Each structure stands twice: as C-alpha cells, then as structure tokens.
C-alpha cells in the first residue's frame with residue numbers, strides 16, 4: 389500500500405490510519421488559516437482557502453498557460469463577486485465554477501469573508517469524461533458536478549441513519565476526498581475506533597485495504613472527489629436496484645420503508661455478531677434488495693386477494709432465485725447469494741432449494757430473521773401488527789428450528805440495545 393503524503397504543518401491530523409484513510413479536522417475558527425492543503429498529487433491539487441472581504445480570487449488558468457489544467461471553485465461560505473466587463477454577479481455558498489481558458493478575463497472578488505475549495509486539475513486530453521448527470525432516490529442523491537479526463541467531482545446527499553461504505557477503488561492509486569459540507573458521520577468500525585467527523589472535516593482515502601462502514605448521524609451533504617471515474621460504478625446500479633426494490637415492496641403491500649428497515653435491522657445484527665465491514669457491506673445490499681426478484685413475479689399473483697393455487701405459489705417461491713439472477717454480473721454480485729437464500733431455513737423447510745444448516749450463509753439467516761420480525765411488527769392487509777415482545781417470543785420459538793439460536797439472540801440483543809439507546813436519548817430532552 390502506498391503511504392499518503394505527509395500533511396503540511398498548518399493542518400491538524402487526527403489519525404493517519406494504516407487502512408489508507410486520513411482524517412483532517414477543521415480548526416475551530418476557519419478564518420485562522422488562509423489555506424489548507426487537502427490533496428496534493430501530480431495531477432490534482434485541492435486546497436481550502438480563506439479570503440478577507442475585497443480580496444481578489446486569483447485563478448492561475450490563462451490562455452498562455454503551458455500546463456493544461458482546469459480549476460474548479462466551490463464556495464463554502466460567504467459571497468463572491470463575478471465580474472466580466474460591465475457584467476457583474478454575486479455568487480453565494482454552494483455555487484460552483486469551472487474555470488477554463490475562457491474564464492481568463494473574469495475578475496473574482498470576495499464580497500464578505502469567503503471560504504472556498506479550489507481544485508487545480510491537470511489533464512492530458514480535452515475529452516469530457518461523461519455527461520453531467522444526477523440520480524436520486526428517497527435516501528441518496530448524487531449530482532456529478534464535474535467529469536473530465538479521469539477526474540470527477542460529485543455532490544452527495546444522504547438521509548440520516550443511512551450506512552455509507554468506503555470501498556477500495558477499482559483503480560489502484562486513486563485519490564479520493566470526502567469534504568463534509570453539512571451534518572456529521574461516525575464509524576463503529578474497529579479500525580476507526582469511534583471516529584466522528586462534522587462539517588469542514590475531510591476524509592482522504594487512497595488504496596483502502598478493505599471496506600469501512602460509516603454512518604450518517606444526521607442528514608448529510610458532502611463533496612466527493614476522485615482521480616478516477618467513479619460515478620457510474622457508485623451510483624447507477626445501486627440506485628436502479630433501490631428503485632426496483634422499493635417498487636416491489638409497494639406492490640407487495642409494504643411501504644418503501646420496508647427495504648430500509650430490513651437493511652438497518654440486518655446491519656445492527658451483523659454488528660452485534662462482530663462481522664467485518666466488508667461482510668456488513670455485502671449484507672447491507674443483500675438486505676435492501678432481498679425481494680428484488682418479485683419484480684419478475686406477475687402482479688396478479690403478488691397481489692391476489694384470494695388463496696394462491698399451487699402453481700402460483702411455485703412462481704412466488706422462485707423470487708429469491710430471480711433476485712440473485714438480476715444481481716449476477718453487477719457490482720453487487722457478492723450479495724446475490726444472500727438474496728438467493730433469504731427464505732431458506734435451518735431445518736431444510738425453506739425454499740427454493742431446501743438448504744439446511746451450514747449450507748445457508750449467516751447473512752441470509754440475518755435477513756430471514758429481520759424480514760420475519762418486520763413482517764410481524766408491521767400492519768399487514770390481513771392483520772394488525774404484533775408487539776415487539778410477541779415478535780421476540782415467536783422468533784425464540786423458532787430458534788434452533790428455522791434460524792440458528794446465535795442469530796436470533798444477536799437480533800434480539802441488537803433490538804434491545806437500540807430500544808435502550810432511544811430511551812436514554814429521549815430522557816435527555
């Protein structure tokens with residue numbers, strides 16, 4: 389693994405981790421520094437800068453520049469005047485500028501104290517990477533602000549409580565930068581021991597050794613920069629699958645929250661069992677997409693109010709295999725087996741294959757328990773929700789028969805802990 393470059397003295401380094409992650413925390417008063425070096429590689433330099441009112445913002449791009457580079461400006465705080473001939477305009481926090489040669493005769497000046505991110509990116513061809521696009525679901529929204537040659541800048545929004553996984557990049561030596569604009573993140577990951585970052589803090593990632601799980605403690609906004617194409621890989625498939633999974637749950641008489649709840653329950657159980665971040669990542673996707681295959685089951689069967697014929701029941705029982713097939717060949721292939729096995733049971737009474745015991749993955753058992761619990765504790769068209777205690781008793785009754793005892797115990801423990809945490813936090817207000 390390549391070591392990260394040492395941090396300049398004006399930065400406070402919290403932890404340089406052997407994993408390939410570095411955290412740079414914001415100083416208490418951002419105006420105390422004029423410049424923070426966030427990334428410095430041969431082709432990309434990223435700095436956070438501060439300007440006092442009326443100071444000019446100088447760009448180094450000019451028509452005569454020998455070095456082919458492009459500059460990006462993202463305004464973090466304050467207002468910036470943009471002047472071209474007689475035309476003037478004031479830009480505010482959140483504004484984003486791409487400065488190429490054509491911007492040579494533009495004058496930029498701080499109107500108020502100003503903080504901004506400055507990206508100086510060298511490039512070797514004029515090729516525009518891909519069309520700028522945006523993708524969003526209820527929980528995540530990704531906007532590609534810039535894509536050229538091999539560099540990408542994205543703006544990401546994440547809902548509170550959503551897990552977020554840092555994964556090793558497909559391209560080695562890719563520099564990745566997460567700049568938190570709003571909200572805070574934390575990690576229970578062993579390697580990151582209680583990491584907590586807030587607005588203005590930065591995560592610098594290079595040659596990550598393995599997945600790391602991070603959680604959005606609040607609604608979160610951040611900028612993500614990578615020195616290799618990432619947008620498509622990160623976004624498209626997952627969001628597409630998410631939309632499909634939500635569509636399926638709606639057809640099945642649940643709200644779209646079902647997928648998300650199963651995901652949260654499964655991750656909490658996995659954490660109680662001490663699974664690695666890598667396995668938690670696979671589990672998290674498998675849990676979210678567990679019923680994806682129902683998209684291939686005709687609606688008339690899925691929503692039939694009367695009892696199902698045995699042929700119809702046979703079709704429904706194939707949904708785990710349909711879901712796994714949809715995931716095969718995608719970047720989420722490792723989660724396919726969890727999807728395939730989420731209705732298998734310890735004693736062989738499940739479907740579609742009637743697997744038993746150790747033939748079934750821990751992740752699949754976790755999803756099975758979480759799914760059963762959620763079905764019991766949710767109002768369904770044919771009955772009212774059961775209480776948490778009744779649901780626990782029911783799960784215990786089938787421990788050692790449908791699910792391994794260890795999984796049921798971990799599930800119940802993680803629920804009780806979550807319940808306790810909720811009570812403790814509500815007594816503080």
Ligand SMILES: [Fe+2]
Pocket residue numbers: 678679707730731
């Ligand atoms: Fe299912």
Ligand SMILES: [Fe+2]
Pocket residue numbers: 646678679759
């Ligand atoms: Fe389900």
